[in-house]
Amino acid sequence: VLRESVQARVPGAAPLLSIGQVLARLTAEFPDLTPSKLRFLEERQLISPARTESGYRKFSPSDLDRLRFVLTMQRDHYLPPGGSTFASPSILSAERRMPRDELIREAGATPQLLNDAVSSSLVAPADLYGEEALAVLTCLAELQRSGIEPRHLRGFRAAAERELGLIESALIPVARRKDASSRAKAGELAREIAGQLEIVRSSLIRSALSRLDP
Amino acid sequence: VLRESVQARVPGAAPLLSIGQVLARLTAEFPDLTPSKLRFLEERQLISPARTESGYRKFSPSDLDRLRFVLTMQRDHYLPPGGSTFASPSILSAERRMPRDELIREAGATPQLLNDAVSSSLVAPADLYGEEALAVLTCLAELQRSGIEPRHLRGFRAAAERELGLIESALIPVARRKDASSRAKAGELAREIAGQLEIVRSSLIRSALSRLDP
DNA sequence: TTGCTCCTCACGTCACGTGAGGTGGC
DNA sequence: TTGCTCCTCACGTCACGTGAGGTGGC
Numbered sequence: 001v002l003r004e005s006v007q008a009r010v011p012g013a014a015p016l017l018s019i020g021q022v023l024a025r026l027t028a029e030f031p032d033l034t035p036s037k038l039r040f041l042e043e044r045q046l047i048s049p050a051r052t053e054s055g056y057r058k059f060s061p062s063d064l065d066r067l068r069f070v071l072t073m074q075r076d077h078y079l080p081p082g083g084s085t086f087a088s089p090s091i092l093s094a095e096r097r098m099p100r101d102e103l104i105r106e107a108g109a110t111p112q113l114l115n116d117a118v119s120s121s122l123v124a125p126a127d128l129y130g131e132e133a134l135a136v137l138t139c140l141a142e143l144q145r146s147g148i149e150p151r152h153l154r155g156f157r158a159a160a161e162r163e164l165g166l167i168e169s170a171l172i173p174v175a176r177r178k179d180a181s182s183r184a185k186a187g188e189l190a191r192e193i194a195g196q197l198e199i200v201r202s203s204l205i206r207s208a209l210s211r212l213d214p
Numbered sequence: 215v216l217r218e219s220v221q222a223r224v225p226g227a228a229p230l231l232s233i234g235q236v237l238a239r240l241t242a243e244f245p246d247l248t249p250s251k252l253r254f255l256e257e258r259q260l261i262s263p264a265r266t267e268s269g270y271r272k273f274s275p276s277d278l279d280r281l282r283f284v285l286t287m288q289r290d291h292y293l294p295p296g297g298s299t300f301a302s303p304s305i306l307s308a309e310r311r312m313p314r315d316e317l318i319r320e321a322g323a324t325p326q327l328l329n330d331a332v333s334s335s336l337v338a339p340a341d342l343y344g345e346e347a348l349a350v351l352t353c354l355a356e357l358q359r360s361g362i363e364p365r366h367l368r369g370f371r372a373a374a375e376r377e378l379g380l381i382e383s384a385l386i387p388v389a390r391r392k393d394a395s396s397r398a399k400a401g402e403l404a405r406e407i408a409g410q411l412e413i414v415r416s417s418l419i420r421s422a423l424s425r426l427d428p
Numbered sequence: 429t430t431g432c433t434c435c436t437c438a439c440g441t442c443a444c445g446t447g448a449g450g451t452g453g454c
Numbered sequence: 455t456t457g458c459t460c461c462t463c464a465c466g467t468c469a470c471g472t473g474a475g476g477t478g479g480c
């Protein structure tokens with residue numbers, strides 16, 4: 001293992017942080033960060049902090065940036081299970097992207113259905129579509145076989161917008177501050193609220209459904 | 215271990231599904247469901263399918279409902295990490311019924327909140343409330359701490375009713391026949407459609423949310 | 429009988445967590 | 455010197471995944 005020696009503390013040089021200082025700086029943004037996790041990420045070569053002569057880890061600002069990036073990817077479930085893919089140059093190529101005709105074919109849909117989905121605001125038009133669009137269009141194709149068309153779901157988009165408005169209003173007290181840790185907390189709270197709203201909604205739908213076949 | 219024997223196939227009885235049939239029915243809704251995971255969830259006593267005399271697992275419609283519930287909780291990160299907590303009465307304990315004051319206390323709610331939930335048609339009034347009502351009221355109590363009140367969610371009930379109407383209209387060709395097997399098929403189709411609608415809706419909400427903190 | 433599904437049990441694995449035992453640094 | 459942070463290494467754990475070896479069912 002190659003050990004870089006730490007650069008001398010020059011006036012004006014960016015400070016190098018110990019593992020504890022890194023934690024203190026990032027736990028607000030990533031609450032479940034631990035020393036153990038940092039060591040694990042290094043073992044997986046997702047980060048490569050320098051070392052002091054005696055073996056202490058020292059994190060540069062660019063290490064911090066990289067760490068933030070890795071943790072964000074992981075939090076938003078964009079991290080593929082095998083770390084080996086990080087050997088490839090572009091980390092962001094993790095999500096599959098496909099052109100319009102491939103999307104239509106994979107989803108078992110038709111060009112007309114995609115047009116309808118776009119004009120009903122259920123799928124955002126794009127040059128290259130992602131996995132989310134594929135999942136949605138696949139569902140729309142199956143729903144069409146039951147006689148449910150995209151235009152029947154126009155209300156979904158409006159409801160999602162109203163829900164966003166509700167969540168935004170709940171975030172106002174937190175979102176006023178614009179520093180990174182406050183923004184991260186706001187995002188976390190937003191996801192939490194969305195999850196709770198989904199539980200309420202799914203309960204209502206289940207109980208409505210149960211009236212169908214008791 | 216107590217082994218229930220499987221009831222004989224009576225005309226009109228709901229069909230019991232093997233582990234493979236359960237998988238076929240749920241992989242669209244929960245793509246990473248596997249036999250291994252189902253067995254694991256049973257080991258953790260989160261589901262308790264019946265067994266044939268020879269030991270094959272058999273899942274009833276209510277097992278399916280419970281499974282859907284457990285998987286949804288898990289997907290939305292509401293499943294507590296330690297399995298030990300399931301020994302204590304919790305949201306996920308099966309078949310539990312409780313009176314009004316116990317519901318309010320367990321949910322961390324207030325009598326007023328339950329009244330509001332009932333008058334906003336988010337919780338159905340009852341003498342004994344079930345785990346579903348507990349889950350909903352718990353969410354409503356947490357939402358209230360973010361400033362979101364039951365009355366803000368009145369639209370949820372109306373949307374659920376519209377969704378039921380949509381599903382009912384899709385069922386008309388199947389539901390015309392009133393024999394047991396047609397009714398069972400209709401119920402299955404209804405749940406399937408509801409699952410697809412949920413995928414579309416959650417995608418819209420996720421994409422709306424992502425506009426909050428890019 | 430064949431091919432398929434399903435069973436249990438033991439072990440593997442992935443992403444860490446948890447001490448034990450030891451050293452560095454103001 | 456003391457108390458704190460940090461180190462490695464071994465082992466534990468949680469939520470499953472993976473065969474091995476065997477039986478059930480149309």
